[in-house]
Amino acid sequence: MTQHEKEELKHIIQTEIAALTDEITTIQRSLRPIKKDCSLDSIDHKMLKQEQNINIQRYEVAKQRLNRLKAAYLNIDNKEYGICQECEEDINIERLKLIPESKYCVSCMNELGL
Numbered sequence: 001m002t003q004h005e006k007e008e009l010k011h012i013i014q015t016e017i018a019a020l021t022d023e024i025t026t027i028q029r030s031l032r033p034i035k036k037d038c039s040l041d042s043i044d045h046k047m048l049k050q051e052q053n054i055n056i057q058r059y060e061v062a063k064q065r066l067n068r069l070k071a072a073y074l075n076i077d078n079k080e081y082g083i084c085q086e087c088e089e090d091i092n093i094e095r096l097k098l099i100p101e102s103k104y105c106v107s108c109m110n111e112l113g114l
């Protein structure tokens with residue numbers, strides 16, 4: 001990986017972190033507890049609950065990805081970064097640009113069923 005590619009990846013990670021942080025804040029705002037509102041019938045209440053559950057899932061996924069991206073950012077100057085943990089080959093740079101937190105190359109990921 002060239003220094004230039006590394007800088008590009010750092011920039012990508014920073015952009016993704018900023019976007020995820022925004023998303024998490026937005027989800028958090030929508031995750032206010034559902035008030036018992038007498039004007040809501042039970043179906044409305046059910047739908048609100050479903051929506052809430054979807055938001056909680058989105059929140060968890062976003063938070064996990066954020067943690068992985070932060071770890072990748074801290075790790076990017078290590079020589080292990082961008083190397084597949086399974087076969088120790090370089091991970092394709094185009095793949096890293098899409099998923100900077102990748103720890104495996106595409107073929108190992110398929111083989112491991114990840």
Ligand SMILES: [Zn+2]
Pocket residue numbers: 084085086087088089104105106107108109
């Ligand atoms: Zn591999």
